[in-house]
Amino acid sequence: MNIKLRLTILSFLQFFVWGAWLITMANFWFGTKHWDGTQFGAVFGTMGIAAIFMPTITGIIADRWINAERIYAILHVLYGATLFLLPHAESPNSFFYIMLLAMCFYMPTISLCNSISYNVLKNNNLDVVKDFPPIRVWGTVGFIVAMIITNLTGNKATEGQFYIAGAVAILLGVYAITLPKCPPQNLIDKNAPLAEQLGLNAFKLFGNYKMALF
Known part of the structure; x- marks a missing residue:
């Protein structure tokens, strides 16, 4: 299979498993x-809580120990397995913590x-600048297709939306x-300061007025 097609499928499914429940969860x-x-x-x-620390942790793991595609x-x-647990939450609090775990993954x-x-x-x-955008746009398409499927199958108010997302995620x-x-590319020196290993040096970018304003 053409490598760009394989990456297109990857991008499509990446956002499909999010779009299947994100918009319809309120129902x-x-x-x-x-x-x-x-x-x-x-x-x-x-989502925000998980996004603060999980990408950094997994990034360090992928850089040092485990192939990125494996992690x-x-x-x-x-x-996917966690999404199967969500419909069985018996209270808003338990739903919150299960969702937090799902978002950490x-x-x-x-x-x-x-x-x-x-x-x-x-x-x-291949040229990343030229070839990646057409691949990435299929992620948005995947998100939209997932919403359509959830609605057309009558699952927008049922636990089915989480089962659809969970099955496709697996x-x-x-x-x-x-x-x-x-x-692993070992781009970060294992002897580097902890702040550098955790990517905290990125906060130096806020020293630039335009970046801080952005």
């Missing part, structure tokens, strides 16, 4: 569970998906294993 929360609106808002905060696959299988896969794509394109002598994990290998 399940309010229409089926009849839970409180304030607590529903907190559930969306799980990507593991995270998606765990994400999912959020770092977004950056890993990009890293894998960049790595594979470069190793195949399928994506299996698919990721078949991708070209992306071995």
Whole structure:
């Protein structure tokens, strides 16, 4: 199979497993569970919480110890398995913590998906700047297709939306294993200060007025 087509499928599925429930979850929360609106808002905060630290942790692991495509696959299988648990939450609090766990598995896969794509394109002598955007746009298409499927199958207010996302996420994990290998590159010196290893040096960018304003 053409390598760009394989990466297109990767991008499509990456956002499919998010779009299947992200927009329609409110129907399940309010229409089926009849839970409180304030607590529903907190559930969306799980994405931000997970995004603060999980990409850094998985990035260090992928840089030093485990192939990027393997940790990507593991995270998606765990994400899918966690989504299967969500409908069984008996209270908003338990739903929150299960969702937080799911987001800890999912959020770092977004950056890993990009890293894998960049790595594979470069190793195949392709132009990342030219060839990646047409691949990435299919992620948006995947998100939209997932929403359509969830709605047309009558699952926008049922636990089915999480089962759809969970099943495809596990399928994506299996698919990721078949991708070209992306071995650790050891770009970060193991003797580097902890702040550098955690990527905290990036905060120096705020010293630039335009970056701080952005």
